[in-house]
Amino acid sequence: MALELRNVTKRVGAQLHIKETSLVLEPGHFNVLLGATGSGKTSLIKMMAGLDPIASGQVLMDGQDVTALSTQKRNISLVHQFFINYPHMTVYENIASPLKVAGMAKSEIEGRVEEAADILQLRPMLHRRPHELSGGQQQRTALARAIAKESRAVFLDEPLANLDYKLREELRDQLPELFAGRGAVVVYATSEPEEALLLGGKTALMQDGRVTQFGTTADIYRNPDNVAAARVFSDPPINTAPIVKQGTTARLGNDVSWSLTGAAADLADGPYTIAIRPYHVLPVATPLTTVQLSGQVQVTELSGSESSAHFDMGLDSDHGSWVSLSAGVHPYEVGEHHDFYMDPSAAYVFAPDGSRVA
Known part of the structure; x- marks a missing residue:
């Protein structure tokens, strides 16, 4: 049936x-x-x-x-x-x-x-x-x-x-x-x-x-x-931000850039949107989280086994607030500036019309 x-x-x-x-x-x-x-x-x-x-x-x-x-x-x-x-x-x-x-x-x-x-x-x-x-x-x-x-x-x-x-x-x-x-x-x-x-x-x-x-x-x-x-399909909310692709480089805002690989590297130059889930944005660098971000901590939450921080990177109002979700206890202070580290290989790339391209 x-x-x-x-x-x-x-x-x-x-x-x-x-x-x-x-x-x-x-x-x-x-x-x-x-x-x-x-x-x-x-x-x-x-x-x-x-x-x-x-x-x-x-x-x-x-x-x-x-x-x-x-x-x-x-x-x-x-x-x-x-x-x-x-x-x-x-x-x-x-x-x-x-x-x-x-x-x-x-x-x-x-x-x-x-x-x-x-x-x-x-x-x-x-x-x-x-x-x-x-x-x-x-x-x-x-x-x-x-x-x-x-x-x-x-x-x-x-x-x-x-x-x-x-x-x-x-x-x-x-x-x-x-x-x-x-x-x-x-x-x-x-x-x-x-x-x-x-x-x-x-x-x-x-x-x-x-x-x-x-x-x-x-x-x-x-x-x-x-x-x-x-x-x-993301809770906490997925992080999104506009990027500009030039050659094999992605630029986010004025200070953040990284090298693109795979399908993303083959895209035409121009504006795109990236989306990355909070557990790929960590408060410490790892071999995968190689892209450094910085923002002012707005809200922190501690569940016992996980810590989350909402932080403002100073982008436009639709994309400025990002979320980091990581295992363990991290001593965030609301109002402080904190460094976070993103795994660029885990980011989705979307065209201006919203369709996924990489």
């Missing part, structure tokens, strides 16, 4: 909210929609689920055009970031509710509910009501309902966003196993690049109502097609 979007668009008033989008989403792995808040992830999910009308295009499930079908007739499940359970029902009744609506036999309902409850470790809570559960248990109930229904497609719209850190890690690790081998197309929306990488599968990067790149998650992370994709 595949879920296909064929040239779908969405309008809000006169504004085109979702630009023309075509995707084929398949079972067997997670299909992640990754983008910042407002990028269009939830809108796209609602269109696939039949909750929002589409302005043009088609939605197909297993080759069947379901564009005009109601949500109920599409046999889908939707789990939101908010704990949506029926407050007057027990956990058992919440999990069983879509099965009862479908007119399923009582014995089959019992079997499915108990199986889903065992998978989500909810068996001791089956007779409780939602207000008697923790946030994690409530979200497990919503996930159990999706599993018990055995839907053709399952949409998870930032389902872990309102859980505490430990619970998020627990459920995130379990999610791929929960839906493995069930034959459903699983679509997972998130604003966190790390979450997309942990879930694996395939990822559609979204920005301003448009899919900027779609493919295997790890491949997109390593090989962004354009500067927009590189920006979406």
Whole structure:
């Protein structure tokens, strides 16, 4: 079973909210929609689920055009970031509710509910009501309902966003196993690049109502097609700056230059943009980090195992602030000038139109 979007668009008033989008989403792995808040992830999910009308295009499930079908007739499940359970029902009744609506036999309902409850470790809570559960248990109930229904497609719209850190890690690790081998197309929306990488599968990067790149998650992370994709798939934010290529030399600002190699050295002379992830910009020189940068430290963060520093190199307002992320503890002082060292071999090069050229 595949879920296909064929040239779908969405309008809000006169504004085109979702630009023309075509995707084929398949079972067997997670299909992640990754983008910042407002990028269009939830809108796209609602269109696939039949909750929002589409302005043009088609939605197909297993080759069947379901564009005009109601949500109920599409046999889908939707789990939101908010704990949506029926407050007057027990956990058992919440999990069983879509099965009862479908007119399923009582014995089959019992079997499915108990199986889903065992998978989500909810068996001791089956007779409780939602207000008697923790946030994690409530979200497990919503996930159990999706599993018990055995839907053709399952949409998870930032389902872990309102859980505490430990619970998020627990459920995130379990999610791929929960839906493995069930034959459903699983679509997972998130604003966190790390979450997309942990879930694996395939990822559609979204920005301003448009899919900027779609493919295997790890491949997109390593090989962004354009500067927009590189920006979406980086946390902390990827560092970007304008450079000028002259011969085999790249110049960044007035004081920084380095020799280009490989495909970058063969580019025509002229202006480009480089992008480099923060963990390739370190506070100490290494055999790879050979390009010295200098800037005023603006913000520092210490996670225990990593140190990050935001520093201003005095470039234009769109590119002046860069981030360094390194292992260990580094004694940064806000306001001080500090040297950092960049690995030029890890930098992506983009043409003025944003497309990647090296």
